[in-house]
Amino acid sequence: MTAHTLELSEPKSVYSGEELSCIDLFKVPNHIAIIMDGNRRWAKQRGLPPMMGHLEGAETLTEILRGAAELGVKTLTVYTFSTENWRRPKDEVEDLMNIFELYLMRKKELMVRDGVRLNAIGDLSRLPERVLNAFHQTKKATEHCDRINLVLALNYGSRDEIRRAVVKIMNEKLEPEQITEECISRHLDTSPYGDPQLLIRTSGELRVSNFLLWQISYAEIFSSQVLWPDFSSKDLLKAVFAYQARNARLGV
16 A cells, blocks of 8 residues: 555544634535546556556545544545446456455454444445445444444446436335425435535546436535545645635525
């Protein structure tokens, strides 16, 4: 791993008091969603294979998770593997699955120490058994944690999520007048966490890429030029500062 790796013996504060004084800790978004973009470009710029970018990106997630928890964020939802990602080269998909398994197993104790409760959204049925086993083991180990939720969007696509929600509603044979916006929200994967107030996308791209289409209707969107492996807790702080500087009016 890299210098980003956080060992169990290093429970250091992510931010200085001066940095935290720049934001209002009482107005930090409860739920932040991140499109972690730029791993492959980061690796290409350095003449490295894509896997090295994904590995570095996994370590970045550890830092951002700790930074979010220190700010008081209650849920961090990250776009980990989309339904479209299966179209990538077979070797890269295999590398990603190996990284998922490795990350879940190696970070389990760290998550427990830091109060991270692991969960996932998406259709997990297509994931390899070894990845599912690692996920369920880590989820079980962290189910008592209550500082921050880490929600991995795995084999996730928002259109597919909405399709699955419609199927659930149809199976319940609800009357038309019962199918409200609240009803639809209850049947989405993110129902336990609510909608994110802030969506961050790294690498300068401005697309939402089929991520939480229903849930980000009123979210503030922050685009960072930084590639995901280089995204730091300081960049997260900038995004939260920008969020607080805007006037979220919920369409009013």
